[in-house]
Amino acid sequence: xxxxxxxxxxxxxxxxxxxxxxxxxxxxxxxxxxxxxxxxxxxxxxxxxxxxxxxxxxxxxxxxxxxxxxxxxxxxxxxxxxxxxxxxxxxxxxxxxxxxxxxxxxxxxxxxxxxxxxxxxxxxxxxxxxxxxxxxxxxxxxxxxxxxxxxxxxxxxxxxxxxxxxxxxxxxxxxxxxxxxxxxxxxxxxxxxxxxxxxxxxxxxxxxxxxxxxxxxxxxxxxxxxxxxxxxxxxxxxxxxxxxxxxxxxxxxxxxxxxxxxxxxxxxxxxxxxxxxxxxxxxxxxxxxxxxxxxxxxxxxxxxxxxxxxxxxxxxxxxxxxxxxxxxxxx
Amino acid sequence: xxxxxxxxxxxxxxxxxxxxxxxxxxxxxxxxxxxxxxxxxxxxxxxxxxxxxxxxxxxxxxxxxxxxxxxxxxxxxxxxxxxxxxxxxxxxxxxxxxxxxxxxxxxxxxxxxxxxxxxxxxxxxxxxxxxxxxxxxxxxxxxxxxxxxxxxxxxxxxxxxxxxxxxxxxxxxxxxxxxxxxxxxxxxxxxxxxxxxxxxxxxxxxxxxxxxxxxxxxxxxxxxxxxxxxxxxxxxxxxxxxxxxxxxxxxxxxxxxxxxxxxxxxxxxxxxxxxxxxxxxxxxxxxxxxxxxxxxxxxxxxxxxxxxxxxxxxxxxxxxxxxxxxxxxxx
Numbered sequence: 266x267x268x269x270x271x272x273x274x275x276x277x278x279x280x281x282x283x284x285x286x287x288x289x290x291x292x293x294x295x296x297x298x299x300x301x302x303x304x305x306x307x308x309x310x311x312x313x314x315x316x317x318x319x320x321x322x323x324x325x326x327x328x329x330x331x332x333x334x335x336x337x338x339x340x341x342x343x344x345x346x347x348x349x350x351x352x353x354x355x356x357x358x359x360x361x362x363x364x365x366x367x368x369x370x371x372x373x374x375x376x377x378x379x380x381x382x383x384x385x386x387x388x389x390x391x392x393x394x395x396x397x398x399x400x401x402x403x404x405x406x407x408x409x410x411x412x413x414x415x416x417x418x419x420x421x422x423x424x425x426x427x428x429x430x431x432x433x434x435x436x437x438x439x440x441x442x443x444x445x446x447x448x449x450x451x452x453x454x455x456x457x458x459x460x461x462x463x464x465x466x467x468x469x470x471x472x473x474x475x476x477x478x479x480x481x482x483x484x485x486x487x488x489x490x491x492x493x494x495x496x497x498x499x500x501x502x503x504x505x506x507x508x509x510x511x512x513x514x515x516x517x518x519x520x521x522x523x524x525x526x527x528x529x530x531x532x533x534x535x536x537x538x539x540x541x542x543x544x545x546x547x548x549x550x551x552x553x554x555x556x557x558x559x560x561x562x563x564x565x566x567x568x569x570x571x572x573x574x575x576x577x578x579x580x581x582x583x584x585x586x587x588x589x590x591x592x593x594x595x596x
Numbered sequence: 597x598x599x600x601x602x603x604x605x606x607x608x609x610x611x612x613x614x615x616x617x618x619x620x621x622x623x624x625x626x627x628x629x630x631x632x633x634x635x636x637x638x639x640x641x642x643x644x645x646x647x648x649x650x651x652x653x654x655x656x657x658x659x660x661x662x663x664x665x666x667x668x669x670x671x672x673x674x675x676x677x678x679x680x681x682x683x684x685x686x687x688x689x690x691x692x693x694x695x696x697x698x699x700x701x702x703x704x705x706x707x708x709x710x711x712x713x714x715x716x717x718x719x720x721x722x723x724x725x726x727x728x729x730x731x732x733x734x735x736x737x738x739x740x741x742x743x744x745x746x747x748x749x750x751x752x753x754x755x756x757x758x759x760x761x762x763x764x765x766x767x768x769x770x771x772x773x774x775x776x777x778x779x780x781x782x783x784x785x786x787x788x789x790x791x792x793x794x795x796x797x798x799x800x801x802x803x804x805x806x807x808x809x810x811x812x813x814x815x816x817x818x819x820x821x822x823x824x825x826x827x828x829x830x831x832x833x834x835x836x837x838x839x840x841x842x843x844x845x846x847x848x849x850x851x852x853x854x855x856x857x858x859x860x861x862x863x864x865x866x867x868x869x870x871x872x873x874x875x876x877x878x879x880x881x882x883x884x885x886x887x888x889x890x891x892x893x894x895x896x897x898x899x900x901x902x903x904x905x906x907x908x909x910x911x912x913x914x915x916x917x918x919x920x921x922x923x924x925x926x927x
Contacts, residue, residue, distance in 0.1 A: 275813025275859070276918030299826075300750060301809065302645035302676040304743055307638045314633035315684035315738055317722045345633040353646035353738045357688070391648045393734070403724070407646055407684045407738030412635055419631060478632065483607045495630075526607070587607030 266364040273358070273392025283390060286364065287356075290371040291378075291385040303386035305351055308411035312347035314338060315407040323366055323402055325445045327438075327455030331373030333530060334404040336459050339381045340479040343464040344533060346418035347410030352378060353387040355405040359395035362402060370402060381459050383408070416468070420495035420536075422475040427564040428542035429500060430535045432463060432549055433557040434508040435485060439527035440516045453512055458531035462552040472545050473538030480534055483587045484526040486572070488534055490586040492564075493571030500572045502562030502584075525574075526587040536564060597695040604689070604723025614721060617695065618687075621702040622709075622716040634717035636682055639742035643678035645669055646738040654697055654733055656776045658769075658786030662704030664861060665735040667790050668812065670712045674795040675808040675864060677749035678741030683709060684718040686736040690726035693733060701733060712790050714739070747799070751826035751867075753806040758895040759873035760831060761866045763794060763880055764888040765839040766816060770858035771847045784843050789862035793883040803876050804869030811865055814918045815857040817903070819865055821917040823895075824902030831903045833893030833915075856905075857918040867895060 271278040288296065295303045318334045335352065342349040354374065358367060378385050395401065433456065441455040460479060467474050476496075478488045485507075489500040509517070509524045517524055531554055537545045542560060549555035562575075572584035602609040619627065626634045649665045666683065673680040685705065689698060709716050726732065768787040775784050791810060798805050807827075809819045816838075820831040840848070840855045848855055862885055868876045873891060880886035893906075903915035 271919075274918055276818055276857070278919065279814075280917070298750070298752075300676060301672040302643040302678065302739070302741065304676060304678075305642050305644060307640050307642040307742070309638050311636050311638040311642075311740070312633040313636060313682055313684055313740060314718045315686050315736070316720045317686040317688050317736060319688070319722055319724050341632040345631060345635060347633065347635075351644055353644055355646050355648040355686075355736045355738075357648050357650070357734055357736075387645045387738075389647045389736075391650055391734075393650050403688055403722075403734070405646070405648060405686045405688075405720075405736035405738075407686075407718075407736075408633070409642070409644060409740060410633065411638070419629070421629075483605065483610075487607055586611070587605055588602075588609065 268358045268360055268362040268364055268367065268392055270360050270392055270394065273390065279390060286368050286371050287388055290375040293384050295384060295386045305386055310412040310414055312342050312345045312410040312412045314341040315405065316341065317403055317405040319403050320442065322445050324369065325455055326441050326453065328457035329370060329373050330402055330404055331370030332377045333457050334406045335374050335377035335381060336457050336530060337481065338406040338408040339383060340460045342408045342410035343460050344477040344479055345412065346416040346468060347412040349381055349383045349408055349410045351386045351409040352383050353407045354385050355389045357403040358390065358392050359401040360392055361395050367402065370404065377459065381461055418474060418477055420476045420492045423492055423496035423498060423536040423564055424475060425498055425564055425566050426539050427475055427536040428539050428560050429502060429562045429564065430537055430542065430546055430549065431532065431559055431561045432555045433532050434510050434513065435529060436509055436513045436517060436524040436527040438530040440513045444516065451512055451516065453516060456529050456531035458554050460531065460533050460554065463549045463555045466548050466552065467545055470548065472541040474535055475538065476536040477533050480529045480532045482528050484528055485534065486525040486584045487586040489572045489584060492536065497567055499565045499568040499570065500562065501565055501575065503575045504577050506559050506561045508557050508559055525584060599689045599691055599693040599695055599698065599723055601691050601723055601725065604721065610721060617699050617702050618719055621706040624715050626715060626717045636717055641743040641745055643673050643676045643741040643743045645672040646736065647672065648734055648736040650734050651773065653776050655700065656786055657772050657784065659788035660701060660704050661733055661735055662701035663708050664788050665737045666705050666708035666712060667788050667861060669737040669739040670714060671791045671810040673739045673741035674791050675810055676743065677747040677799060678743045680712055680714045680739055680741045682717045682740040683714050684738045685716050686720045688734040689721065689723050690732040691723055692726050698733065701735065708790065712792055749805060749808055751807045751823045754823055754827035754829060754867040754895055755806060756829055756895055756897050757870050758806055758867040759870050759891050760833060760893045760895065761868055761873065761877055761880065762863065762890055762892045763886045764863050765841050766860060767840055767844045767848060767855040767858040769861040771844045775847065782843055782847065784847060787860050787862035789885050791862065791864050791885065794880045794886045797879050797883065798876055801879065803872040805866055806869065807867040808864050811860045811863045813859050815859055816865065817856040817915045818917040820903045820915060823867065828898055830896045830899040830901065831893065832896055834906045835908050837890050837892045839888050839890055856915065
């Protein structure tokens with residue numbers, strides 16, 4: 266079945282699409298009430314976030330747009346130190362999209378939501394015209410997390426001496442998407458995934474985690490630039506410490522890409538008090554998604570430049586945020 | 597300035613777009629922190645909703661996509677009996693969109709949010725390719741409202757004998773959009789607006805409001821069908837009572853459109869206990885957006901059909917939800 270403009274009319278066809286695909290996969294007590302707004306238990310302090318997801322191809326090695334849509338928003342809540350609780354979900358479908366692809370995305374979302382322990386409590390579907398009836402999907406998710414009164418995790422809380430821990434290898438998602446687009450056959454898989462496990466452990470152990478950020482659009486270079494800007498300090502990292510899988514490194518070499526500006530979808534960088542850094546590293550390494558975690562550098566008082574990379578041959582390179590398109594759009 | 601793919605890269609251009617347009621207009625203490633997730637005070641019980649907005653033209657008589665994006669989501673929260681508090685906002689921009697149009701949408705959103713007393717606390721921007729570089733905007737908003745412990749407003753709470761109150765005339769938004777698209781010159785203006793005033797007054801007076809729903813996509817016919825389905829009762833309305841502005845009525849007559857299935861963006865229908873109906877009607881009529889409110893019918897035990905219209909000439913017509921495209925897409 267192809268999605269048609271009628272599926273976006275708000276009438277009977279919309280209702281059928283919702284009940285057959287979305288309600289069937291997202292089924293839960295709150296969503297089943299089919300209200301325009303869901304009523305849910307709250308908390309004294311909340312974390313709120315939103316993200317829209319566009320990716321081509323919609324299904325790629327390691328995941329699909331549905332998994333991306335849940336992991337991206339859940340990870341944003343985790344990075345703030347919140348416990349993710351609820352998602353809302355807006356589907357924008359181009360007329361001509363195969364309903365089977367929409368269903369696969371919904372199934373992936375449901376699976377990732379269950380894994381993350383969040384409920385999809387409200388949804389919306391719109392259909393937009395597409396000149397070529399080629400089809401396409403944009404998914405917006407907004408997330409609500411419960412935030413403990415005392416949790417203050419934010420780049421402005423970074424302190425000189427903090428260690429910078431990266432939870433794993435760089436560039437996998439970006440390289441996987443580009444490979445799929447360029448029809449290059451390799452074994453590179455997207456790292457799209459939830460950061461729930463390492464983050465809950467770090468927070469559960471009450472380690473001095475000052476800031477966390479998932480390494481998505483713009484890559485590590487952009488995240489560290491933001492850390493520097495928001496804290497007024499300098500981030501100093503070592504090139505030799507940066508984990509990049511050999512196949513991704515080769516792929517980048519051939520295409521002239523820099524893993525520092527490439528996007529990931531299942532990695533984070535944390536600024537942790539030096540006293541707790543080794544413990545934090547060990548705990549992250551004990552999790553399924555953090556086995557390749559490393560300390561990539563330290564925070565220093567503000568130097569001449571905000572982010573410095575010590576190169577493998579002993580030099581220093583200024584790291585700047587991604588500018589221009591840089592790389593083809595992948596998330 | 598035209599929006600380019602670089603504005604969606606997540607790097608420096610994205611940051612400039614965000615700071616120059618979105619941060620400038622949405623400016624508030626929470627958003628200014630520029631976190632991936634906002635931290636906000638919560639409440640014991642929450643209402644959550646989401647909606648995506650696509651409308652052509654982006655600016656129309658009576659409003660624009662920005663105003664639509666805030667009013668639609670705020671109204672959904674109000675319909676549940678919640679006090680709207682926070683919005684998240686996802687912009688999906690087509691490459692080639694004029695930045696001035698994006699700015700106008702942002703300015704309208706800011707104004708409507710201020711009027712509604714809600715804060716825009718998190719945002720996201722993506723840029724998608726457009727074959728013709730013609731430009732286009734989709735806005736997704738998700739809303740969080742605080743819900744009092746005792747408030748239970750839902751179609752399943754509708755009771756036999758309830759009066760159905762409609763807050764004003766039908767079809768204005770739909771007719772305004774169609775007129776603009778067809779380049780027909782008339783004085784029809786969209787009714788896009790906030791329902792904050794009448795809803796807060798009804799709830800403040802603790803009247804027995806059993807259900808509320810804003811009359812958007814699918815029109816009154818679709819909403820009443822849902823009321824009937826969810827309550828297991830029959831909705832009986834009178835054609836003679838339905839308010840339709842003369843110019844909208846003429847417009848519909850010429851094009852063969854039915855105001856019952858046309859979308860509005862600033863009207864709601866409420867099922868109110870008969871004992872409180874006259875008081876509720878008076879209170880709604882005292883508000884700026886409810887001056888033309890009327891009792892359009894009543895709820896009865898389940899009859900043979902779920903929604904019945906008593907026609908002006910004394911007959912009865914079965915009212916069914918909108919099917920097919922019905923009408924060109926307007927929201």
